[in-house]
Amino acid sequence: MPELPEAPVNREPDVEDLVQSFLTHRDGHTMRTNLKEVSGIDWYDGAVMNCKWTGPRLRDVLQRAGISLSSSDQEQAHVAFACYATPCQEDMWYGASISLTRAMREDMEVILALEMNDQPLSVPHGSPVRVITPGIAGARAVKWLDKITVQMQECQNHYMQYDYKVLPEEAVDAEAAKMFWHKVPPVQEMPVNSVVAVPNNEATVHREADGTIAVQGYALPHGDDGPITRVEVSGDGGISWKEAELIHHDGDGKYSWKLWKAQIPMQAGSGQTILSKATDSADNTQPDEPKWNLRGVCYNGYGESSGLTIE
Numbered sequence: 001m002p003e004l005p006e007a008p009v010n011r012e013p014d015v016e017d018l019v020q021s022f023l024t025h026r027d028g029h030t031m032r033t034n035l036k037e038v039s040g041i042d043w044y045d046g047a048v049m050n051c052k053w054t055g056p057r058l059r060d061v062l063q064r065a066g067i068s069l070s071s072s073d074q075e076q077a078h079v080a081f082a083c084y085a086t087p088c089q090e091d092m093w094y095g096a097s098i099s100l101t102r103a104m105r106e107d108m109e110v111i112l113a114l115e116m117n118d119q120p121l122s123v124p125h126g127s128p129v130r131v132i133t134p135g136i137a138g139a140r141a142v143k144w145l146d147k148i149t150v151q152m153q154e155c156q157n158h159y160m161q162y163d164y165k166v167l168p169e170e171a172v173d174a175e176a177a178k179m180f181w182h183k184v185p186p187v188q189e190m191p192v193n194s195v196v197a198v199p200n201n202e203a204t205v206h207r208e209a210d211g212t213i214a215v216q217g218y219a220l221p222h223g224d225d226g227p228i229t230r231v232e233v234s235g236d237g238g239i240s241w242k243e244a245e246l247i248h249h250d251g252d253g254k255y256s257w258k259l260w261k262a263q264i265p266m267q268a269g270s271g272q273t274i275l276s277k278a279t280d281s282a283d284n285t286q287p288d289e290p291k292w293n294l295r296g297v298c299y300n301g302y303g304e305s306s307g308l309t310i311e
């Protein structure tokens with residue numbers, strides 16, 4: 001994912017082009033090309049953040065600080081995170097919030113990270129301390145953390161209120177989006193997703209003696225619904241699917257990615273495509289026809305590797 005400040009490019013889309021390209025690509029993963037043209041930030045196959053993070057639990061810090069809210073207020077409250085270190089493109093500071101309920105649930109593992117992959121947090125990744133919110137969009141994992149507030153209102157930062165929302169399809173441009181920002185909740189839980197990592201787009205692949213090729217990738221569960229329980233792979237545009245083998249790795253858990261591999265039969269020829277489709281433990285699965293949205297966030301159409309030449 002991009003580094004700080006992840007600033008949207010405010011290019012006004014040509015609506016005709018946009019609608020045309022949307023219609024052309026609506027069944028395919030190539031919709032991401034369309035999303036990029038429109039929103040500036042392209043999540044491509046889907047955003048992912050998979051590391052070992054270490055630090056105190058946010059709930060322990062909040063409990064130590066003491067929360068002076070009634071228990072009914074606590075159910076409605078938010079925990080807001082702010083970073084004033086540097087201005088962002090669209091706001092003078094960066095901020096996000098999550099529900100207090102999530103913050104207090106031990107099993108949701110919201111932490112104030114001091115280390116990443118057993119090393120002290122680096123400056124680009126938020127040193128000296130950042131929030132880590134497993135299952136939740138990286139946009140809420142505020143880096144260079146300056147302030148934590150328990151409050152009754154969502155964080156009002158630009159990136160919480162006017163970005164990282166899955167707007168309805170009618171919001172075709174910035175003007176049309178205006179009436180929706182206040183009605184749509186900020187993205188929190190990330191959707192189930194998968195990515196074909198090997199072979200890469202446009203690769204030339206030699207089939208093995210049995211007519212199959214090796215395919216590998218990763219998959220991510222929806223929000224707190226991990227782990228991934230099944231990944232299926234197709235070499236014929238989704239007509240037939242073969243179940244992939246899920247690979248165990250160190251640190252494998254409810255919130256981590258699941259690596260997978262499969263041998264799938266393919267015909268020789270150019271312009272071929274491999275698709276992947278993941279399912280998690282709550283039976284969430286990737287949609288056949290993912291919906292377009294202006295900001296291009298939360299894309300979770302099938303994983304895809306295309307333009308392949310199979311020999």
Ligand SMILES: Nc1nc2c(c(=O)[nH]1)N[C@H]1C(S)=C(S)[C@@H](COP(=O)(O)O)O[C@H]1N2
Binds near residue numbers: 125142
């Ligand atoms: N202070 C601050 N924190 C931030 C951001 C930012 O711009 N400023 N970007 C957020 C977004 S949108 C993402 S995807 C993650 C990226 O984290 P990484 O750089 O460690 O991958 O940081 C989040 N935390």
Ligand SMILES: [Mo]
Binds near residue numbers: 002138139
């Ligand atoms: Mo992001």
